[in-house]
Amino acid sequence: MTHETNQLVVRQQRLESDGVLSLTLDRPDGASLPEWEPGAHIDLVLPSGTIRQYSLCGDPTDKTSYRIAVLKENEGRGGSREIHDTVRVGDLLAVRGPRNLFPLEQAAHYVLIAGGIGVTPILAMARQLTRENASWSALYGGRSRASMAFADELHALGDVTIYPTDEYGNLDLEAALSDVPPGTAVYCCGPEGLLQATKSTCERLLGESAMHFERFGAPAVGADPAAAAEASEGQSPEEFEVELRRTGCTLKVPADRTLLDVVLEANPDILYSCEDGFCGSCETRVLDGIPEHHDSILSEADREKGETMMICVGRSRTPKLVLDA
Structure with missing residues (x-):
């Protein structure tokens, strides 16, 4: 599929929490950028040629800039380290997109669930739902308050529960999903363990169709038996x-x-x-x-x-x- 590619300049960098750096990108001439909706992400081409995907976490009504946030993963594939260690304000980066594989759909009520850096698309969703006066609540979990980017920004938007693991343990998904209105949609982004726990709780309490999610890594082997079964059906020709x-x-x-x-x-x-x-x-x-x-x-x-x-x-x-x- 074809997507527009732009050369954007890094206008601002900001350390949002321990290990999380945000970048604000815009056109060198200040012209408008392609529009986007909550859940969208961009492909960022780094100076090394590495391509990585980052959810847009700014305001969709801002037509002239994009904001992303990058967690530095020392044991990752190198993209996040390159952004943290070598990308600087004033650098030009090739950006392709935006594309949206995680769009908000109409629902009577929304429960937004974020784990760690998975807060980025959830933040944009919360901002949009607040603007629309929609019914929503959110849970945001992380290792500690110091590691949780945008916690204050998200909390200021509405009914948000912040769950640092070192203070309260894991997210109480049972409580969050057991007493919600009919027609509730659940949007979850975070590590695989959170996705699987949310999926299991959601299927049991609300039905499979209520669950919407985006993952930042490949699913764990055996994490989704249904998907594995489907993949094994009808094997390709030699x-x-x-x-x-x-x-x-x-x-x-x-x-x-x-x-x-x-x-x-x-x-x-x-x-x-x-x-x-x-x-x-x-x-x-x-x-x-x-x-x-x-x-x-x-x-x-x-x-x-x-x-x-x-x-x-x-x-x-x-x-x-x-x-x-």
Whole structure:
């Protein structure tokens, strides 16, 4: 899929909490940026060429700047360390997007649940719901108050409970979800353990359809048995063909190579990042054929439509797949 790319300048950096640095980005000429809605994220191309995804946590009504926040992960893949250690005010960064894989949908009431740096999309949602006078509440958990970015900013917006683990233990999901109005939607972003606990509680108390989530990493092995079962159904052929319509070529995808690897040989400009099917950078439009999905992003309805796929983990259920790439 195509998304607009802009060269943006880092106008401001601010340490929001222990290990969390926010960046404010805008155009060098101060012109308007592409609009976005809560839940959206951007792809940030770092000076090293590394691509990472960050949720927008500013105000969608601000048309001239984006704000993101980055947790420094010393044991991560290096992107966050590069931002903390080398990116400075005045630097130009390539930004692609915004894209929204975690949009707010209409609901009678909202429960927003954030864990750690997962507060970033939740903050934008809370701001929007407050502006709309919607019914909502939020829980925000973290290791300690010192590590919880935007806690005061979020708390000032409405009915928000702050849960530092070192003071109160883990989030009380049972209490948060046991007495809510019919038609409540639950939006959760955070580490895998929180997502799984929220999903389990939500399914038991409100039903599976109430749960909406975004993860910042690949799901743990065995964390979602239903997804694993679906992924194992209807295995791909030993080999299939992929036609890249815009590139103008047809390639063989062997059983022992990923679709992304093969596509990159013909079109090295294809955007990708996680290679685990959770970030959405490589989402590509399917023009013909039936994709086999192995990502953790698309809904069941989107998978059945087969209009797009994550080519880093997806394959084909048909002998030939035609992609808009």
